[in-house]
Amino acid sequence: MRSFSKQRTYLPTLRVLPEEQLLYDGSEGSVSTVDEHDETxxxxxxxxxxxxxxxxxxxxxxxxxxxxxxxxxxxxxxxxxxxxxxxxxxRANSEYRKKRTWYTFLYPNHLTQTKAERTLLYKLDLMIGLYFLMLCWCKSLDTNNYINAYFSGMQKDLNMTKNDYINTTAISNVGAIVLQLPFMYFLPRFPAHLILPIMDLGWSFFTFACYRANSLAELRAYRFMVSAFGSAYYPVSQIVLGAWYAPDEISSRVCLFFCGQLLGGVTSGLLQARTYKDLNGVHGLAGWRWMFLIDGIAISIPCAIIGYFVIPGVPSKCYSLFLSDDEIRVARARNKRLQIKDAVDSSKLLSLFSWKIWKKVFFTPAFWVLVVFDTCSWNNMTAFSGSFLFWLKTDHNFSVVKINNLSVLPACLGFVFVFFCAWGADLFRTKWIFMVFSQAMNCISCAILIKWDVSNSAKWFAFLITYFSVAASPCLWSFINDFLRLDPQLKAVTWIAIYSFSQSTYAWIPTLAWKTVEQPRFKTGYTVSLIFSIVYGLWTFVVLYFYKRNEKKxxxxxxxxxxxxxxxxxxxxxxxxxxxxxxxxxxxxxxxxxxxxx
Structure with a gap:
């Protein structure tokens, strides 16, 4: 029998290394080694x-x-x-800028000038980049399953009428907001490789439970719990990404995260169409019920288990099974050079009841600037309103299968839009240009749909570019990560506060703007999205001002x-x-x- 110490090599444990880091010493292709606790x-x-x-x-x-x-x-x-x-x-001096050539913007090694730096980025993309893509795909798949299930028989089976569709969505959003708040305490104290898998198992269980809903009230209870257990995903994933990637690398990686969201939109429609066609009525279950079964058991639970092994924690408190000692040291050296403080000893954390924390949060102008920024990003998203499917169902004589298949078109184009904005932001080291451009395109989409009395081709164009509303999100979250990089505890509290506040608006604004009874035109919804897009684009310059003021300090x-x-x-x-x-x-x-x- 193997000893426990040998078995531990197959389980994530805290990596304790000789306390040294690698820093660039000014000579080409070399690094110097210094003590990690060395005071500057x-x-x-x-x-x-x-x-x-x-x-x-x-x-x-x-x-x-x-x-x-x-x-x-x-x-x-x-x-x-x-x-x-x-x-x-x-944010960066001329040496930093010159060391990275444009064609290596995804995998530079200009900070430590070692092969280990580039290898580190390769491994991180395979571990957390692709894993968060997969996990976001699961979450998006479940969210879109609700939309597709609604058009695949759930509306009739559960007797959903009038605004029941949008009200159920609002109730589920409340679940996410309520259970996010405790993570102000948990995030600085417990490793991500434990937090996310545990929450994901709960999310998977209640996703699975949706298949047995026999009333609207029961479905709402399950959807509330699904969102509550999914509340950890966004803040935890962004804090982990912000701990490993440089400011001109992170937008491209958050892009992978959002590609998972888009992939969910694509595969949900295709899977729902195939499921409805092949499994509707099998063993007495409707096709929409089979989709929740497949999503919960075959997709979500395996993802939760994988997360326990691949999420590496943060560089200063690393739990990775796959990173070498040198790669962890390089990650720590990068963070030291980039002023990214990823963790602090639990003994030095302040109580959440300490006025010092809340004073820093609420009396800092940047907090309120970011709250407005994130609120606009939540409420400009025509892409997730379901309006395209309502239009296909109402104005076209399409079958359920064809509606589900056509529903993937905007999300497919969304991949192009998100990659364009996120990769462009890192390549040119300028997020604001791509954020403003994406909102300008969303304004065009909203304006066409507000007018409504246009040609059929113009409507198709407007619906197909709706994912420009989400294309700026990788840049937005990169901004927030960089603003909050100097204090791990303050970052956790502020991130949750920003996210909870902005998401809370998404729990009630859609109920007023996107009333189901107004489908398929949704004039109020498109008008609200247009206003938020305009504010979003203009507010980007306000954020840029505060960001540069902060970096100058x-x-x-x-x-x-x-x-x-x-x-x-x-x-x-x-x-x-x-x-x-x-x-x-x-x-x-x-x-x-x-x-x-x-």
């Missing part, structure tokens, strides 16, 4: 300069000069007005030493005393490193 030098006080003195006290801990990191000395004299639109102006931590000779400022004194120039960039002197060791 903070030049915010007592150096005779006033550059860092203006920085808010709460961000000083993050603005420290690191050993082995290249620093750009930047004079802001004569800064052009159009630099406002340069999203990465203060943290510029030193991003490898940029700022001063403005137009204002009579000179380069900080510590450059001459504590740093040395190698080529174009400044590095901390070895003697300063020795001070840190002492």
């Amino acid at each position: 030098l903070d030049f915010g006080k007592g150096d005779g300069t006033n550059v860092e003195a203006e920085i808010e006290s709460e961000s000083r801990d993050n603005e420290k000069v690191q050993h082995g990191v290249p620093y750009e000395l930047r004079d802001e004299k004569g800064r052009k007005w159009w630099k406002y639109f340069d999203e990465f102006e203060y 943290n510029a030193l931590g991003n490898g940029i030493i700022l001063y403005n000779s137009d204002h009579g400022e000179a380069p900080p004194a510590f450059i001459e005393t504590e740093m040395e120039k190698r080529g174009e960039y400044y590095f901390l002197k070895e003697k300063s490193k020795e001070k840190q060791d002492i």
